Amino acid sequence: MSVFAIGFWGAFFGCAVLSFVISLLAFTRSARRVAIRGGVAALMSAAYPLVFLGWIPGIKGESLQRLQALTAIASAAVLALMLFLLLGTFRNSAGSNKTAWGVVLLAAATFASCLFLSPVNGLRVALMAVGLTTVCALAASILSAARGERAGWLALAALPCVSVAMAALNWYAFHPEDTPWQLHAISAVAGIGYLVCIGTAMWTRYAYLLEVSKVMTQGPNYDPVSGLGSYQLGANALSSTVIDGRPVGLLAISISNLKVMEDLHGRAAYNHAIFVCATRLRSLLMAGSELWRLGEDGFVVVTRRPESGQQMIDQARRMLKRLSRPVILGTSWEIRDLEHGGAIWEAALGIGVLLEQSAVSLDVAISGAVGMSRSAWSFPSCMAWYDEARGVIAELPLAD
Numbered sequence: 001m002s003v004f005a006i007g008f009w010g011a012f013f014g015c016a017v018l019s020f021v022i023s024l025l026a027f028t029r030s031a032r033r034v035a036i037r038g039g040v041a042a043l044m045s046a047a048y049p050l051v052f053l054g055w056i057p058g059i060k061g062e063s064l065q066r067l068q069a070l071t072a073i074a075s076a077a078v079l080a081l082m083l084f085l086l087l088g089t090f091r092n093s094a095g096s097n098k099t100a101w102g103v104v105l106l107a108a109a110t111f112a113s114c115l116f117l118s119p120v121n122g123l124r125v126a127l128m129a130v131g132l133t134t135v136c137a138l139a140a141s142i143l144s145a146a147r148g149e150r151a152g153w154l155a156l157a158a159l160p161c162v163s164v165a166m167a168a169l170n171w172y173a174f175h176p177e178d179t180p181w182q183l184h185a186i187s188a189v190a191g192i193g194y195l196v197c198i199g200t201a202m203w204t205r206y207a208y209l210l211e212v213s214k215v216m217t218q219g220p221n222y223d224p225v226s227g228l229g230s231y232q233l234g235a236n237a238l239s240s241t242v243i244d245g246r247p248v249g250l251l252a253i254s255i256s257n258l259k260v261m262e263d264l265h266g267r268a269a270y271n272h273a274i275f276v277c278a279t280r281l282r283s284l285l286m287a288g289s290e291l292w293r294l295g296e297d298g299f300v301v302v303t304r305r306p307e308s309g310q311q312m313i314d315q316a317r318r319m320l321k322r323l324s325r326p327v328i329l330g331t332s333w334e335i336r337d338l339e340h341g342g343a344i345w346e347a348a349l350g351i352g353v354l355l356e357q358s359a360v361s362l363d364v365a366i367s368g369a370v371g372m373s374r375s376a377w378s379f380p381s382c383m384a385w386y387d388e389a390r391g392v393i394a395e396l397p398l399a400d
Contacts, residue, residue, distance in 0.1 A: 001053075001181075001184070002181035002184070004181045004184075004185065005181040005184035005185065005188075008181075008184055008185045008187075008188035008189065009049065009053065009184065009188050011188060011192065012046075012049065012188040012191045012192050012195075013046060013049075013050075015191075015192050015195050015196075016042050016043075016045055016046040016195060017042075017046075019038065019041070019042040019045075019195055019199050020038075020039055020042040020043065022038065022199070022203075023035045023036075023038035023039035023042060023202075024039065026038065026206055027039075034202060034205055034206045037082050037085065037086075037202065038199070038202045038206075040078065040082065041079060041082055041198055041202070042195070044074070044075045044078050044079055045075075045079070045191070045194065045195060045198075047071055047075060048071060048072065048075045048166070048169065049165070049169055049187075049188075049191060051064075051067055051068050051071040052068055052071070052072075052169040052170070052172065052173050053169070053172065054176070062119040065119035065120055065122070065123045065173075066114075066119050066122065068123055068126075068173055069111075069114045069119070069122045069123045069125075069126035070111065070114075070126075072123075072126040072127060072129075072130050073107050073110050073111050073114075073126050073129060073130070074107070075130075076107070076129065076130040076133040076134070077103050077104065077106070077107040077133070080103055080133045080136065080137050081100065081103055083137050083140070083141075083155060083198075084099055084100075084103075084137075084140055086151050086155070086201055086202070086205065087140050087141065087143075087144040087149070087151055087152060087155060103133070103136075106129060106132070106133065107129070110125060110126055110129040111126075113125055114126055120174075123173065127170055130166065134159065134162075134163060134166075137155070137159060138156075138159050140155075141155035141156045141159060142156065150201075150204060151201045151204065151205070154197045154198070154200055154201040154204075155197070155198075155201065157193075157197045158193070158194045158197035158198050158201075160190075161190045161191070161193035161194040161197065162190070162191070162194040164186065164187065164190040165187045165188070165190040165191040165194060167187075168183050168184070168186060168187030168190075169187055171183065172184070172187075223274075223293040225271045225274045225275055225278075226274050226275060226277075226278030226293050226299075227275075227278060228278055228282075228291055228292055228293045228299075229292050229293065230292065230293045230294075231292035231293065231294050231300055231366070246304070246305055246357070247305055247306060247355055247356070247357045248302065248303065248304060248305075248306075248355075248356050248357075248362070248365065249301075249302070249303035249306035249309075249311070249312040249353075249354070249355050249356075250300065250301070250302060250303075250312075250352075250353075250354040250355075250356060250365055250366060250368075250369040251300065251301040251303075251312065251315065251316050251319065251351060251352070251353060251354075251369070252294065252298060252299075252300050252351065252352040252354075252366065252369035252370045252372065252373040253277075253281070253294075253298055253299045253300070253301075253319065253323070253349065253350075253351050253373060254297055254298040254349070254350045254351075254352075254370065254373040254374050254376075254377070255277070255297050255298060255347050255348060255349060255350075256297070256348040256349075256350065256377050257345075257347065257348040258270060258273065258274075258296070258297045258347075259296075259297070261273060261329075261345055264343075265329060265343050265345075269329040269343060269345070272327075272329050273327060273329060273345060273347070274293075276327050277299070277323060277347065278291070278293070278299070280319075280322045280323055280325075281299055281301070281319060281322075281323070283322075284315065284318055284319055284322060285301065286303060286306075286311075286315060288303060288304055288305070289301055289302065289303040290302045290303075294366075294370065298370065298373065300366055300369065300370070301315075301319075302362075302366075303315075306355065309353075309355045312353055312355055313353055313385075313396065316351050316353045316383055316396070317383070317398060319351065320349060320351055320382060320383060320398075323347050323349055324346065324347065324349065325346075326344050326345065326346050327344070327345050327346070327347075328343070328344055329343040329344070329345050348377070349376075349382045350373040350374055350375070350376035350377040350379075350382055350383075350384070351373055351376055351382060351383045351384070352368075352369040352370060352371065352372025352373035352374075352375070352376060352383075352384050352385070353369070353372070353383065353384070353385040353396060354368055354369040354372065354385065354386060356368075368386070371393070372384040372385065372386065372393050375393045376395070376396075379395040379396075380395070381395055381396060381397055381398045383395070383396035383397075383398070384396055
């Protein structure tokens with residue numbers, strides 16, 4: 001085999017190993033079903049070319065052809081079942097049983113027939129069964145894509161890739177001496193494309209499960225629009241936390257024109273505005289800071305043991321500058337119209353800055369910061385802090 005062919009197949013197996021490692025990482029994050037499916041998909045995807053290339057030590061000739069037939073049947077059956085799971089083909093219990101049993105019976109019948117045929121004919125029959133399974137998977141992908149599901153479109157992209165890869169490997173199994181290295185290159189690249197598409201679909205499912213897990217963990221104290229925990233004064237588990245002399249920096253951000261904007265442009269625009277504000281704030285968080293959604297019109301940033309009050313002031317100024325940028329709001333629920341909204345909105349902000357060191361509950365400290373943020377609505381700088389010398393809430397200038 002040409003060194004170029006070996007190089008391309010090395011890239012494919014490297015991609016398969018990477019997919020398997022990512023699956024192990026998902027397993028450690030308790031997404032075990034997704035991790036197991038991803039790991040099995042990576043292993044079976046690597047087993048097919050490994051066997052069909054004849055890279056199994058000590059197995060050649062008819063024994064290799066028997067192993068190739070068994071690998072083809074097992075890989076097609078397992079990957080088809082996993083694809084059906086990914087596409088939601090098994091949502092209906094009756095349909096799931098029929099589909100699963102159909103795949104299992106086809107695999108068993110093909111394997112049994114291979115035992116009574118010569119190795120080369122058995123391999124041909126196995127490859128015919130693989131082709132039939134691929135057609136069924138293609139039909140399921142088309143139905144899923146017709147429902148508008150992203151997994152269906154990814155499967156539609158993956159199946160042509162895997163078909164090209166298998167076709168080249170099947171040719172090599174019967175004509176090892178007449179296979180140019182370019183065919184190996186095409187097969188390996190197509191295999192990488194298959195792994196990328198299926199891996200993306202698996203990752204999308206994994207990310208969805210992580211999001212659902214977060215929702216289930218936080219229950220009502222979770223805001224799905226901003227993707228943040230929702231801090232409700234007096235109702236949060238952290239409300240009883242006492243600040244016992246160790247400094248805690250608080251930034252309360254209140255937005256005064258959210259309700260007016262919702263009345264003018266609708267709930268979709270409101271959700272879009274909250275999402276954009278949360279994304280901008282999240283990108284500016286310092287190490288050790290926590291960002292929470294606060295009520296219907298605000299956010300709160302909690303920083304344990306900040307370096308200084310000046311650090312909190314500098315962060316508040318950065319957030320004010322970033323949040324003040326105009327937002328082109330989407331006013332339609334339709335994805336195709338999301339980027340063509342004509343409503344331009346600028347947040348009317350108030351930011352309260354507080355460095356609390358006294359022994360008070362976190363609820364009391366946050367309430368004080370919120371009060372300052374609402375007072376800041378009347379200040380030209382839109383920022384406020386507590387002036388200890390005068391004992392009043394005072395305007396915080398934009399520059400020192």
